[in-house]
Amino acid sequence: MTDTALAPPMTRSAGVDFDSTEARELLKRRYRAEARFKALGLLAVLVTAAFLAFLLVDILRKGIPSFFEHRATLTVNFDAALIDPKGTRDPADLREGDYQALVRAALQSQFPEAQDRRTRRALDGMISSGAVDDLRQAVLANPGLIGQSRVMPLLFSSDADLFLRQRDTLITRRTGSGPLRVEGESNAVTLRGGGAAFRAALAESKTFLAERRRALLAELATLPAAGSNAGVDTKRTELEQAAASIQARIADANAPETLTDREPSLLVAIGDGILKITEIGANEAKATTLIAPKPGSIITEWSLLTLRVPETNRRVNDNVSAWLEILAQRGLTERAFNARFFQNGDSREPELAGIRGALIGSALTLMVTLLLCVPIGVAAAIYLEEFAPKNRFTDLLEVNINNLAAVPSIVFGLLGLAVFLNAFDLPRSAPLVGGLVLALLVLPTIIIASRAALKAVPPSIKEAALGVGASHQQAVFHHVLPLAMPGIMTGTIIGMAHALGETAPLLMIGMVAFIVDIPGAITEAATVLPVQIFLWSDLPELAFQSRTAGAIIVLLGFLLVMNAAAVILRRMFERRW
């Protein structure tokens, strides 16, 4: 021992020369490695934060539109002959009235030229069936409306809504240059513009052709080598020919183009009318009338609309597009807060689907969970922390609780299915069973949090109580537990937030049914918010995508509130002993 202590100190000359170039080089390398390592750590944190930001921005971008809806503000004539033919004003009769006809008439008065059956059906299709119900409710609430004309907001169908939000197709508007001479009528209109009025539009359709040619060439490149298969060879020739013919059309920049429903649509808006171009040249275009403009042969004010997505790939055809465009031009469309989203249950119509049913279902389920797991969890924690003898059984209990916290949630769903549904015959899809399963799921979390809270109370408190003659239980229930309560509540809120976001075990016990009605009791079929999100995300309609994201925003909002409450509680009552 003493030898080492008395050993001569290491001097510079005896060991390494710290001033040598190698040593300085080595030191530099080590500092560089240090900086690199630190940067990697920072990068890891930043990547995580960036991912979270990307996720939240993406959800918000997708979901916020679902909080708004588009409506047509049309004058509705509440014709007594249609909605109350018997003239009784009896609610039972009023409920049976033909409110669809009111909507139809309001649309007809805007677009009288829509006459044949198919066009009229397309026109009616612009407005959601929810608007018809709204009118019925309005009349039932106020029968005095009958016989009057009122401006009513009529909810657009989801397709029209998507179009107005430019989600169906991108729309570019270009103000027309120079006067336009209009000749002919209805299906054979010729538009002549001086000074290359349509040159830019023509160039645009040539660009589209170039894109299509590139797609053809890309497809050609994927085909196997020539001569391997006769079928492939014919296909190759076809593709080559198609590409060549497109190439010829592109090459002549001034050659007129025929526009079909496979190319972007070009609409000409003239005053209150809309024409659809069928053939376009640099100075001249052939068109058909969608909505007749006011008569007149030379027009100075006009504009050109390009609907980027070809008509066949769109949910809204050119006719409906024109109507929507004109309605917007006349100031008859409005964007309003979508209260329906919070008032309705689920629906097959995206514009009518709401989350009220799911919210109530979640509330009922969480209520069952809360009532079960807080008393049981706290009791278990008190037992384990304060009363349990230290023996092997208690040890096993502890290991078991820690393990249970890490069991996959879907396994709890299997338990619920096998025990609660099959063995106990409890009702399927019910918040009661959902709450039971979630209670078992979050029980370990609550026990662990409550134990930590109990452990954080200093033993002196208990000892003081015991010292003045309290029994062990009195000391715990009267003194330790109240002091641990803030911690227990924080743990409970976090456990509840976990339960609110849980999906998988609820799928197992049948909470996935399509349920329109708002559940009223814990034994009725219901669904919960996360499951509703899952169900909607599975639907093919584009409109449901934003509903899904909207529901996610609501869910995240609730979770945020709960977690914030937990944090505030912790800050307010946190005590350092």
Added chain:
Amino acid sequence: MAGLDLTGRIGGVDVSIIYFSLLLLMSACAYVLARGRAAEGARDRSFHSRPTYHGLLAFSTVALPMFAVFVAGAFLTQLVAERQALAALDPALVADSLRRGAALRQIADILSGRPVSGDVSALAAAVDTARSVRQIAAAAIYALGLAAGVAGLLFALRRITPDFKARNSFERLVSIVLMLCAGIAVLTTVGIVFSVVFETFRFFQRVPPLEFLTGTHWSPQTAIRADQGGSSGAFGIVPLLTGTLLISTIAMLVAGPIGLFAAIYMAEYASPRFRAIAKPVLEILAGIPTVVLGFFAALTVAPLIRVAGQSLGLDVASESALAAGLVMGMMIIPFVSSLSDDVITAVPQSLRDGSFGLGATKSETIKRVILPAALPGIVSAFMLAISRAVGETMIVVMAAGLAANLTFNPLDAVTTFTVQIKTILVGDQEFDSAKTLAAFALGFVLFFFTLTLNVIALAIIRRYREQYD
């Protein structure tokens, strides 16, 4: 009689609300009476226990027997009513297990007034029998319950004497209740084990375990009727195993390094201010429901990967393992980093000081001293993370596919245990088919796989904590 029939069974006693109101009322009366009597007595001479304890004990001596009568009665009613109803049915129907189950369910529906489809005239006699059994049972439960309540009350009141240790008795009762509550956790585990083991055992009676564990083909579509030929169903879990492992591996490749580096930075480098911002960010990410991450994976990440793959000339499946794995990895980062953070901060300061004293830089200290010291803890954190990834359901359900491909290509669609369990069990199911049982067998594999990982990981963490405490 208005009430709620929670059980939906033939014997379901639909008197619970009234019965329980009665129970509460009588118990409350017992509490007030006993407390009052004890308080009155305590004026003359000192009692061992405070009046409240006498009251609470009286409350329990009324409530517990009444509750016991109800539970036992409901159980017996179910037993008797079902037997009597079956006796009143056509013996041919009773012999067929499927039709018997359906008939019992229909009888239960009729009894609780739910709409029943189809012709149920054949069940009329059985329904009447069951109904009369129920009526008799309800009367009996009321009579017995009331008797038990009154007896409990009298017994409790008689026990109120100065020497009676009511507090000790009540506290003994409370400890039993507390212990039972702690026991529920054990009961849950037992319930899980039983529910999966039992069904798995039945599954293995139809499909040999060896075929299940080594088969390379998974298509659980069994024939519904025996005479339906062709689709016999294949139950080989190897493709599911590779799919699960593929996605978990991708997830761990993302979460492992990022989570560990984030933990190191947070524990060793970050200033308190940075920590105060970065910790909540990680907690928010940890709190995002998996269904939200699944939506994000399926609608944003998967298309991005597809476009990126196409621009590189790669053929990416629209439900690729990569998308699901990446997002799952992101989900696990907070998990890995918070566990590792705990483990790293638990390394004693003396080890760091020793290393710094020898002239090591911070990163050298971390790499050569702290990480080796924290290794057991980090390994167990990774194991817990793997168990998380394997058991995760929603992300894979929404972003990975259903196709049971035996592949290791991350750009292909694969399927996992959890996806298959969900797919088989959601929607209508025949509880006796091999297909449904297969889901439980998968659950069995999943449960024991994750359990093993968890037990080992938690044991390591425990030993590690003891080492440095």
